[in-house]
Amino acid sequence: MSKISLDRINELKEILKNRGYKLTPQRRAIINGIIDSVGTHLTAEELYDVVKKKCPEIGLATIYRTLQLLEDTGIVCKLDFDDGCSRYELANDNEKHQHHHLICSKCGKVIEVEGDLLGELEKLIEQKYNFDIQDHSLKFYGICEECRKK
Known part of the structure; x- marks a missing residue:
């Protein structure tokens, strides 16, 4: 955009x-x-x-x-x-929640993950702990495709 x-x-x-x-x-x-x-x-x-x-x-x-x-x-x-x-x-x-991010530990590149992948887990946590989740944030750390090719 x-x-x-x-x-x-x-x-x-x-x-x-x-x-x-x-x-x-x-x-x-x-x-x-x-x-x-x-x-x-x-x-x-x-x-x-x-x-x-x-x-x-x-x-x-x-x-x-x-x-x-x-x-x-x-x-x-x-x-x-x-x-x-x-x-x-x-x-x-x-978006109901913040979207998730992939963070490259080598170059620092940040990639946005499309979609909320934690819907089912969130429901289980809410039920088990009687907890109303308002938001969550998830970050994955690893090596991006470009850095792996080097």
């Missing part, structure tokens, strides 16, 4: 408006940067490099503040891949 759809912009405007915020040009540029980089799981600094190309006046502090706001409003998800960096991606309203 290279551009944010008009419907999605309006949806994001509504989310922010309902929380008392505006979709400023800087916030729009940051959201567009996340969407333009879909699947890459950018750090705040990497996102800053992307956004700075189209919005040169933006500062890194604005990126951090906006990411926190977007996370608080549920527009983006903050991810931790145990590499010392927080990474961000646009939240997907169609």
Whole structure:
């Protein structure tokens, strides 16, 4: 996805408006940067490099503040891949849970796993422990195809 759809912009405007915020040009540029980089799981600094190309006046502090706001409003998800960096991606309203990730221990590549593979396990855990699961996160660590070929 290279551009944010008009419907999605309006949806994001509504989310922010309902929380008392505006979709400023800087916030729009940051959201567009996340969407333009879909699947890459950018750090705040990497996102800053992307956004700075189209919005040169933006500062890194604005990126951090906006990411926190977007996370608080549920527009983006903050991810931790145990590499010392927080990474961000646009939240997907169609997913009940965060999707799963494969992380290469050699090159650091992150691959998104399609579909929630833990539905049955989740039901068993909820029944056995009388526990209402709200979300889960699953990360697999290993060696990606490219690194295995080397």
